Amino acid sequence: MNDVIYMDNNATTKVAPDVLAAMLPYFSELYGNPSSMHRFGGQVGRALVKAREQVAELLGADTEEIIFTSCGTESDSTAILSAVRANPDKHHIVTTRVEHPAVKNLATSLRNLTGHKYRVTSLGVDNEGMLDLDEYRKALSDDTAIVSVMWANNETGVIFPIAEMAAMAKEEGILFHTDAVQAVGKIPINLRELEVNFLSLSGHKLHAPKGVGVLYVKKGTPYAPFMIGGHQERGRRGGTENTASIVGLGKACELAGAWMSLENSKVRKLRDKLEEGLLASIPNSILNGHKTSRLPNTCNISFEYIEGEAILLHMDQYNICASSGSACTSGSLEPSHVMRAMGVPFTAAHGSIRFSLSVFNTEDEVDLVLEKMPAIIAGLREMSPFWQNRDKG
Amino acid sequence: MWEYTDKVKEHFMNPRNVGEIKDANAVGEVGSLSCGDALKLMLKVDEKEIIVDAKFQTFGCASAIASSSALTEMVKGLPLTEAEKITNEEIADFLGGLPKEKMHCSVMGREALEAAVANYRGVPVPVAEGEVVCECFGVTDLEVKRAIEESHLRSVEDITNFTKAGGGCGKCLDRLQEILDEVTGSAKSRIIPMKGPARMTTIQKIKKIEDVLEREIRPALRNDGGDIELIDVDGDMVIVALRGACGGCSRSTTTLKEYVEKTLREQVLDTLVVEEER
Numbered sequence: 001m002n003d004v005i006y007m008d009n010n011a012t013t014k015v016a017p018d019v020l021a022a023m024l025p026y027f028s029e030l031y032g033n034p035s036s037m038h039r040f041g042g043q044v045g046r047a048l049v050k051a052r053e054q055v056a057e058l059l060g061a062d063t064e065e066i067i068f069t070s071c072g073t074e075s076d077s078t079a080i081l082s083a084v085r086a087n088p089d090k091h092h093i094v095t096t097r098v099e100h101p102a103v104k105n106l107a108t109s110l111r112n113l114t115g116h117k118y119r120v121t122s123l124g125v126d127n128e129g130m131l132d133l134d135e136y137r138k139a140l141s142d143d144t145a146i147v148s149v150m151w152a153n154n155e156t157g158v159i160f161p162i163a164e165m166a167a168m169a170k171e172e173g174i175l176f177h178t179d180a181v182q183a184v185g186k187i188p189i190n191l192r193e194l195e196v197n198f199l200s201l202s203g204h205k206l207h208a209p210k211g212v213g214v215l216y217v218k219k220g221t222p223y224a225p226f227m228i229g230g231h232q233e234r235g236r237r238g239g240t241e242n243t244a245s246i247v248g249l250g251k252a253c254e255l256a257g258a259w260m261s262l263e264n265s266k267v268r269k270l271r272d273k274l275e276e277g278l279l280a281s282i283p284n285s286i287l288n289g290h291k292t293s294r295l296p297n298t299c300n301i302s303f304e305y306i307e308g309e310a311i312l313l314h315m316d317q318y319n320i321c322a323s324s325g326s327a328c329t330s331g332s333l334e335p336s337h338v339m340r341a342m343g344v345p346f347t348a349a350h351g352s353i354r355f356s357l358s359v360f361n362t363e364d365e366v367d368l369v370l371e372k373m374p375a376i377i378a379g380l381r382e383m384s385p386f387w388q389n390r391d392k393g
Numbered sequence: 394m395w396e397y398t399d400k401v402k403e404h405f406m407n408p409r410n411v412g413e414i415k416d417a418n419a420v421g422e423v424g425s426l427s428c429g430d431a432l433k434l435m436l437k438v439d440e441k442e443i444i445v446d447a448k449f450q451t452f453g454c455a456s457a458i459a460s461s462s463a464l465t466e467m468v469k470g471l472p473l474t475e476a477e478k479i480t481n482e483e484i485a486d487f488l489g490g491l492p493k494e495k496m497h498c499s500v501m502g503r504e505a506l507e508a509a510v511a512n513y514r515g516v517p518v519p520v521a522e523g524e525v526v527c528e529c530f531g532v533t534d535l536e537v538k539r540a541i542e543e544s545h546l547r548s549v550e551d552i553t554n555f556t557k558a559g560g561g562c563g564k565c566l567d568r569l570q571e572i573l574d575e576v577t578g579s580a581k582s583r584i585i586p587m588k589g590p591a592r593m594t595t596i597q598k599i600k601k602i603e604d605v606l607e608r609e610i611r612p613a614l615r616n617d618g619g620d621i622e623l624i625d626v627d628g629d630m631v632i633v634a635l636r637g638a639c640g641g642c643s644r645s646t647t648t649l650k651e652y653v654e655k656t657l658r659e660q661v662l663d664t665l666v667v668e669e670e671r
């Protein structure tokens with residue numbers, strides 16, 4: 001069996017060796033509490049200062065704007081609930097139909113919050129997964145407490161025009177949050193130039209460990225903490241810091257800055273080779289998502305007339321890891337909400353496979369996937385009652 | 394990832410009897426592309442009504458493919474009258490079981506078999522009738538009722554796992570609950586009534602409570618430098634005293650209600666109320 005061919009980096013990433021090395025001392029000898037008065041804890045506190053600088057540097061932010069959290073989901077919850085509390089008289093939130101559950105389900109839960117009759121506008125997307133900015137502008141109102149729009153979609157990699165959208169919200173005096181969990185490290189971000197009030201990121205999507213995240217809060221943005229407790233994070237997020245993971249996340253951000261050009265050269269090239277190869281060698285395969293307004297690492301392809309779980313399990317025989325928007329893999333009975341929002345027909349939605357690459361992938365791996373996929377797809381189609389009858393409708 | 398048995402994986406990777414029988418005389422087609430799974434079962438039945446050949450085509454996940462493969466293996470060589478009796482549970486058992494969320498794949502197998510038999514006999518498929526309850530997956534009330542009875546389903550979630558009904562927009566969930574109540578309500582008279590809450594004498598109660606305190610609760614409290622003493626049991630009222638660090642602790646009420654009472658309710662009697670001695 002070959003080594004694992006990991007093309008599921010939008011699900012989670014490998015901890016980079018340098019990140020692990022940076023973290024290890026904080027699991028052993030450097031176990032002090034960064035809040036302690038003694039020098040022993042103090043040195044850990046200094047490591048957090050450095051990590052905060054590394055994160056701020058990658059985002060084009062100031063260190064006081066960085067709050068460490070436990071994950072992307074916590075950052076999303078904190079941002080949205082904070083804006084809700086800061087605007088007790090507003091009862092409307094604007095978001096999209098393709099958000100990650102961390103935003104989508106939170107927005108839905110707001111509808112049911114007792115005492116608040118929240119309205120949620122979920123903007124639709126077109127066949128390529130893009131938003132209509134006119135529709136967005138019309139959705140903004142005096143009653144809107146916050147806009148929450150993801151920077152890049154986890155399933156398709158489609159990038160939304162965050163700079164423009166944030167500016168439009170600012171004009172109306174509305175707070176703007178972006179879930180940038182998939183974007184950070186893959187595309188350049190400079191928050192100093194943007195009217196973004198809140199930005200969420202998650203460590204495990206950029207080669208730091210799971211269970212650590214960041215919420216960026218622009219200076220001057222009204223803020224109410226979600227985790228209330230000690231004075232950590234200047235009272236904005238209680239709880240003794242996850243020191244090792246924060247140090248790891250700092251290192252990962254430093255690496256991401258250094259690797260940014262690789263993402264957009266090497267990774268993009270590999271992705272393009274994979275994508276073009278698959279589309280060319282496999283009939284009835286369709287790219288999901290906008291061709292160019294897209295992350296350099298992601299490619300989502302539907303193989304018509306077959307089902308995603310079956311494809312993934314065959315790929316698994318070759319140790320190839322990817323994921324699917326099919327019903328069967330999600331545990332629900334319907335294809336993913338992103339595929340449905342894009343209006344991907346049922347013939348294709350159940351057979352959608354997402355490949356998401358990282359700087360650790362190689363050309364040999366792409367070649368192996370290109371070699372194995374056509375037979376997997378053909379084999380399953382051979383078995384599908386719809387394949388032979390496809391033209392009869 | 395789903396936990397599939399080795400048998401499911403084996404039948405998925407090496408499905409038996411894939412393909413078409415050109416002169417099949419019993420064909421059953423169920424499911425659709427939009428549903429996410431579909432099965433076309435083709436049988437060749439000889440003049441003695443023995444199934445001499447079986448093949449299938451399936452669109453769907455691993456368990457749908459494995460269930461189809463299993464079904465063809467099970468029916469080959471059987472008289473039609475025997476094959477007809479195969480239930481979805483038997484298909485699942487043949488594979489060493491299916492995850493419960495995937496039971497609908499075995500149901501699809503049984504439905505295809507029924508459709509094939511009906512096709513052979515030239516009669517309409519029985520469960521295609523009835524009133525559609527779940528519009529997303531086109532499931533009728535008769536199908537739901539049958540699944541509840543045959544597979545002894547006890548919750549709406551079970552119904553979704555077995556029939557897919559309710560797994561889409563969720564609009565029909567209330568209706569499913571009604572059907573479930575109808576079916577199980579009428580079944581109740583046939584079921585031996587459950588014993589009511591166990592009656593215990595006070596002495597038995599005290600003994601059981603002491604057991605749980607000693608085995609579970611004290612060790613946990615002692616970890617935090619506390620302790621607990623049983624003062625009295627009066628009906629369902631359990632009077633205790635917290636000792637050591639727990640005594641003056643501001644969280645003691647929470648400990649009592651959230652931890653001690655919950656544990657005792659779970660392990661002794663679910664009507665117990667724990668109070669601190671004054």
Ligand SMILES: Cc1ncc(COP(=O)(O)O)c(C=O)c1O
Pocket residue numbers: 010011070071072073074100102150152153154179181182202203204211213
């Ligand atoms: C777009 C997006 N938002 C939020 C999250 C949640 O991040 P976390 O797993 O750190 O809570 C994810 C990860 O799956 C994601 O892809």
